[in-house]
Amino acid sequence: MTRLVSFRVVNLLGQFNHEAKFNPGAEFIILHGPNGVGKTRMLELLEAVFRFDLFAISDSYFESITLRFSGGESLVITNHASRHPSEKRRRILDVTFSLSGGENFRKSRGRVQLSGEEYPLAFWRDIQNEIGQTFEADASPSAKLQALEHAGQAYMPARLRRPDSVHGLLDLSSFDRAIVEFLDNFQIHMVQTQRLLILDASNDQRRRPTERPPQRMKVSECANDLSRRLAAALTENSRRSQELDKSFPRRVMDDMTMGQVPSEEKIREEYAEQSELRNRLASIALLDESMDVPLQSEELLPWQRKVLWTYLQDSQNKLATFQDLLHRVELFRSIISSRFLFKRLVISRESGFRFTNDFGQVIAPSQLSSGEQHEIVLLYDLLFGVRSGSLVLIDEPEISLHVAWQQKFMADIQRIAKLSNLRFIVATHSPQIVNEWWAQTIGLNASTSEARA
Template identity: 40%
Template sequence: MSQDRSLTRVRVEGLFGRFNHRVDFPAGDTFVIVHGPNGVGKTRLLDLVSALAWPVNFTELTRTPFRSLELQFSDNSVLTVEKTETQEPNGLRFHLRGEKVETETWSPRESDATSDALRRTLLRSPSRFESLSRRERDLRNLLLHRSDVDVWSVLSELNPEIQRDLHEFMGEPAPQSLREFLSDFKVHFIDTHRLRGLQSSEEQPGRARTAASPTKVEEFSKELRGRLAKALEDNSRTSQDLDRTYPRRLLEEPADVSEQEIRDRYVEQEEWRRRLGEVSLVDEQTEVIDIPEEMEPWQRAVLWTYLRDTEDKLSTFNDILDRVSLLRDVVNSRFLFKTLEIDGNQGFKITNDDDGEELDLTSLSSGEQHELVLTYDLLFNTEPGALVLIDEPEISLHVSWQKAFMRDLQKIAELVKFRTIIATHSPQIAGKWADRMVVLGPDTE
């Protein structure tokens, strides 16, 4: 969601035919905690909010019993989804209003027919999808071969160009202003199935896990390896550009600096290199420069230009360095007798503290995997400005880990820049933030 528009209230009426819930989320707050007994619809509330991000998950909206769902935003815009009886083709009516948005009303076509049309399209035009990533090809195969798969949730995983092509089967297209509004509503949902890896289309429930069905920890480890490789590629391009122009800049840019300024900057960069070396982004074994106490002007010019170039080169790693460093710090503050290392060839590398032996990622306990997956997902898969929905972060976590959750979440949110709605049963999650808790129950509204 844009910086000048953030979610400030969620209201649902008639959830399961009995509950009316309201969650206020002041624009100045970075998180709100939703708490309540089983069965009052905490998870479904998150599901409904997530369903409204474009492309809309009509399956979730139509299968969940409710009368109306209303989202209010800090710019006074309001998005309402109403369930109707027979007036609309699929029982849904969208209404958008506000001072800074066009007022729109839209009713999409019946979703089952849409699902069939999507599958027909995927079967009819296989060449159209040759450029898909492996993950997207797996998702396409799920659509083709598994009738129980939720089409709209799979569609949301495909790239935007393919989404646009397939959305033509939604019937009457959504008004542009509504489509833009929903596209700007960025939501990242971390549900209770966060350890579930992507299953191949041939894999059936109950079968043993195969090489084609990695765990989520393994998926994220491979993904991190790719991110590290891309960071190195970006750094290489920057380095080549700077090296090519180094002689000209050396001659054109006089260095009016002292020996002490040069020494201070060099020490800072050595610490920078050390941190980058810890996460496999640079070689720590660089030759040490012995900076003289007194230098000739040409020596200062050479060293200062070298240091400026080095800073520009190392700066290409800033974003990923901050994220992997926080990932490592959070995870290692939890793990006992084992350590997470960041490895350029592997992604995640877990070693035994006793003998230094490497451990298989699948040997991690459920709680350790939850901690690693949740922290990585928040740091690397969440867009700045997004609304993050986290369902039951306490799953498989020891009480001491639950108590530390909000502290770490705030560090991550400050770095990535997102806001969060947390649904939980655990009072330990809230801790000292009980005033940020919204209690949902039979008599709340």
């Protein structure tokens, strides 16, 4: 798997040069520095590049950024609009991509130019909206480029078209598709500072322009999502169980007439392991009870060993449908239980999760403190909302977190990274977040940053 190993940005916000790199085998780096040096902008720019979000790249206000990868590839993005005065820069999209190195050692280039400087700012926003509606934000870079290529001049809002100005509005004929195909290989996930509320845009057309969209608690959405995941896992387990049960008699008879007889020690060992796994699954509401009947203490006859071995193989196959969800829920529960005082996390098929206090009273997730909700939402997002192999960008994880929780945060990140094969770039003001991880910290300041990780 090709991974980002370093990046360098020149003239971010018109004045900062920042550079950072991952240690070999490291799961994360930490960007640390005072307000105003561009930590958040750095994360936003990285997200925009990997998502091939052209307007977001242009709006980031930088001169160039160079990304280097584990396969030897180098991707350089130059923002030509940064050379224009601020009043013009807001209406110009002029970005060049240059990809080189890697297995083919072929240099690929592409430039996207779009100018609205001769029009009012409202026109520029209209173009952005028109383009933005053409594809989903999380569409692949190749899909985005294809949408841009096919739409061509159609992005110009009809009410603003003029015969002498629409030609050449957006020309991507010389853009090398190898660039977006390379970017297709990466998954990016951005964790924003605003984590507790979700704006509900489902009824946008019915709402008056001055009316604010309704908000939903993100922590409640997390609980509902876990309920859906538990239900989906149970459905898949039921489907697989039915398939195996249909053929069980035939396979038992086959095993009775052929094949080796497993040893009694092996059977009892497997039986004990599955019993322990069933107990773990029962604790997160995926099974109602543990192993039905304990094995007899008397020595097993050969035919009993053959029947039991077929049963255990089937059981292992069925329980495998729960494995990934089990590991994630257990880690989620482990971290939350070590943080929350006087509350017990309860996993439930109906509610996903809820809490009880020392008096047995039920506490809904939405009734927790803002710090507790931030911890839940952030952990849940990382464990259940991020694809395996992703690069995860986290901005200010310290928000609303107790100092003791901040000190443990990067250790939690390391556990999550190993479970889901993730890598992290964390931007923070907090020395407590950094804690013992200074060797993997890059200090961003008003001059060129030296990579220390």
